[in-house]
Amino acid sequence: MSFMAPISVAGFVISLASGIYILVKNPDSRFNRLLFIFAVLISYLSLTDLGLYLAESYKMAYFWVKMGFLWPLVIPVILHAVLVFTGRMNRWAITAVYVPSFIIAAIELLTPLISGGPVMSPWGWTFMVPEDKILYDLATLWGFSVGVLAILLTAKFYADAPASRRGETLYLFMGLMIPIFSGFATDFFLPIIGYIVPSLTSFAAAIGVLIIAYGVMRFKIPILSPRTAAEDIVRTMNNFLIIADNDLNINYANPSAERITGFRSLQGMKVSDLFESDGIDWMIDSTVESMIRVHDGTRIPVVVSARYINDDRGQNVGIIFTGSDISQIKEMEEKLRRREDRLTLLTEHMADGLGEFDSEFRFRYLSPSIEKVTGYGYEHLMGLSALEFLEYVHPDDRERIRELIIRKNEGHKVTFRLRRPDGSYRWLEYVDRPIYHDGDIMGYVFGLRDVHEHKIAEEALMLSREKFRELFRNMNSAIVALEPGEFRVTAMNPAAERMMGAVCEDIKGDPVAEALPGIGGSVLMDALRKVRETGEPLHCQEVEYRGMWFEVQVYRISTGDIVMICDDITIRKQYEDELIGTIHEKEALLREVHHRVKNNFQIISSLINLQAANTADQTALRDLQRRIHSMALVHELLYESEDISSIDIRTYIERLVSSIMDGYRSEDIGYRTEIARLNVPIETAIPLGLIINELITNSLKHAFRGRGEILIKLEGDDKYTLTVADNGAGLPENFIIEESDSLGLQLVRGLVDQLDGDLEVSVGDGTEFRIKFSVSHYRPRI
Missing domain, CATH: 3.30.450.20 (PAS domain)
Structure with a gap:
């Protein structure tokens, strides 16, 4: 028996087992299915090689030579898989590769022009290169060229891919390179220079399939099907979703649509029965406001958009409507409008003129009543700065007022004579109050009264x-x-x-x-x-x-x-009270924004849960979920806080650490916090939360082999020091954080730079990270 027979058996078993594993891992993935076809072809060719090595007669050897006619199909299948993996799928390119492969396979089966027949060699029967080997060389070069193209596409994708995808790409690259270069060497190059060796192409391809299968196991190369996740999103989303055919008959409505309308089922109804409009053309490919009918016959305001649903041939098969209930927003807008109308009425009829300067004494707001006081209209004055306005002041009063306003005092009060449009002068009194933010004067609110x-x-x-x-x-x-x-x-x-x-x-x-x-x-x-x-x-x-x-x-x-x-000044006081009420209402709106941002983060976290349920290795998704949770917690605390510009960092860190520890559910690992009382703005809270999340997660993953404890400490007065330490196994003695390729530690370094802080790492009995930083002051966003 030829020594190549066991190698062929091994190639058959390795390739078939690897292919089945890849397919079972995710049968819905086109990439996995193509890898399975590739593995089956390699198993088949390994079987034909075994038959050839074990053949006892020329006739049987000839049969097995012809049965290997499927080898030209292997190369286009693997190129097809590479195009799917790299996102370069092109129907015409695939057709251009598959057509020559079928032609070569037909020539191989029906003629001796490529494989000239069997010949006995020291390791058993093998195929003979025909005397006129033009077609043989062309077929070999064609296969090698397509294989090299697949390798080059994979290498290009590896160079452009983010670090998170390079590992899986490397396994695919190795799995392709081994069989292609092995086949070129044993079947083409070595025979040309006079060395006749047994063909190892099938066995090398089986090893390549095994390498790719290992990459599937380790890096989850298969592209997950989004169907299940999409269905869950549609069912749980707050926005309504309605699908109708071209005749506007409703075929599907998600639970939110039924909840908003109050109907138990919308199937069978027409879209025109729901929306208040003469047609749907105005909704297509745009977002518009409309009214939707509810079960009691009333209508509520919604924002809705519509899109055509096309089949594979580009034909319209239906229409999808998405939108949300905006009745609460409309009610709030109406309340604000009525309040603004009242405030406008008050300011228009006040005897005093009101306005606002920025810190450089540029006009930022003027009430309509300013014209009654000065004689000049709103449009005329808004184009001036305070210094330019001095040109309208009596010459004897200008220098005194100039010296006053250039000093940033707690407040200013001055009387002066103003030239009115008719040339007359009237005495006015100016009084202002500073607008503070973080201890700095950001501008002035002023009143201007005719004190003539x-x-x-x-x-x-x-x-x-x-x-x-x-x-x-x-x-x-x-x-x-x-x-x-x-x-x-x-x-x-x-x-x-x-x-x-x-x-x-x-x-x-x-x-x-x-x-x-x-x-x-x-x-x-x-x-x-x-x-x-x-x-x-x-x-x-x-x-x-x-x-x-x-x-x-x-x-x-x-x-x-x-x-x-x-x-x-009773009317003025009423205006001020109304103004304060408006500020409180805007604060309530801002709290609602933080609440909705927190809810959106929770939706993203739920989507990650759905994705993780179909994923073998959930580590990356769980890490991402914890980072999202740390940011969502900031918005939740801002929503709960009396001061919406900052949060209590002790409460935030204690809740964040508790959530992380609960997520790992390790009874052997405890934690201890020593957090100073400190209110910090969102610009500081989010980076701190992400840093703590990464360091605690890193300790829980790598630091302990049994019991242990993690310490989280924040102390300081003006300059603060955050310490995250554990008594685990510790880092290597030659560990340099700047050279670490860990995504978590890279993120920590970036976040420390964002805080303008300093990072120190101590390695001994455990690991200790110390971050020294100052609290970021609020920066105006407008």
Whole structure:
């Protein structure tokens, strides 16, 4: 018996077993099915080689030579598999390769032009190269060229592929290279230079199939079928999905569609019975708002899009509709619109002008009432900066105002004369309050009031009591004059009588605390005493009296009397309260955004669970799932936090570590946390969470062979140090983290750089990672 017979048997067994393993691993994968066909062909050719080596007569040897006619089909099958694996599948290219293979196979079976017949060799019967070997050489070169093309495509894919796919690509490359170069050497090259050796092509191909099968086992080369995952996504998605035929008859509706509409089943209904429209053309290939009918006959707003479903020939076989219920969003938009209308109404009818500067005193907002105060329209003023606005100020007031606004104080207050469009000047009072963020002044909210009457009143008091009395009686501002001793009322103008609800003649001579009940315990009494002592005027911006709000100026005039000038700011206060309410509502909307982001992360995590269920090695997917969970937890805590700009890092880390440990369910490994109380913004929380996830996961995977403990510690005041340590086996003594090819450690290094931190690794009785960083300050996103 020839020594090549056992080799052929081994090739048959190895190839067939490897092919069956690949097919069973994922029968839905086209790549796996092509590898199985390749393995079956190799098994068949190994069987023909065995028959040839064991043949006892020329006739039997001739039969087995002819039975090997299928060898030309092996090369196009493996090229086909490579095109599927690399994503370069092309129907015309496959056809161009398969057609010559069938022609060569037919010539091989029906003529002696390629294999000239059997001939006895030292290792048994083998095929004879014909004397006219043109077709033999062409067939061999054709097979070698197609094989080299498959190798080059695989090598190109390996060079361009991410690191996560290079391992599987390398096994495919090795599995192709061994049989192709072995066949070229034993069947073509060595005979040319005079060395006749037995053909090892079939056995080398069997070894190649075995290598690819090992790559399938280790790296999951098969392309997983998404059908099951897609069905679960459709069933669990929040958006509705409806599939209809070309006549708009509904063939399928997911549970969300039935939940939104309230119908137990939508099958058999028409799409036109659901959507409020004359047709569906306007929905095709676009996202539009429409109304959908529910079971009680009412309609709710939805956003919907439609797409045609095409078969393999490109023919329309139906239409798919997807969308979501936006009724809550519409209700919220309507509430915001009504609130904005009320605020606009208030600002348009206020006596004061309101606005906002940025930190460089550029106009960012102006209320419609600004035109009543200045005489200039919104469009005219919004094109100016504060310094450019100085051109409209009286020349005698410009330098004083310029010096004031260039200083970033807690607030500014100044009166000046403004030139109106008709050329006249009026006195205005400017008051602002700073807008803070993270301790820095980001701008100013200001009010601009026409105080021309006030200034005229001051001048009139100096020049003439008669003029003062006239202005006093006709001013819209309330004026109360008090003698400086016991602050007895000496005079009140009609505006004060209306606002205070008292008649001057009835309370004249009474102490102000008795004459105007409620003032005695307010800040006004302190202001009166201070003005009496210092002689300097005081401004009380907000004083509440009898359910109304006033802005009060307190002066000591030349006669020694104390004068209170009060302006009713109740409407302005109502506007401020409305504005605060709007801010709170926007905070609620932002919390909802964080909540929805967290829910989207949970959906992604669920999809990974579905994918992992059909995957033999779930390590990479579980690592990805834990990273997603660490980011989702940040948004969950922001949603729960009173301050939506930062989260409690102790709560975050303790919940994150607990979740990771629960996921591994190892009773032999414990953990301990020592976390400082610290609120950090999302820019710091997410990198910290991902770093902790990677380091704890790495310890759980590699550090322990039995019992052990992991320590997570965060300490510091201005500069912080995060320590993640374990008492496991430790890292090698020559370990250099910068040279590590671990994806997790590479991610840790990148995240530490993102924090502008420093990473230290200590190796001894266990492993200790220390990250020193500072908390990232909030950066404006607009």
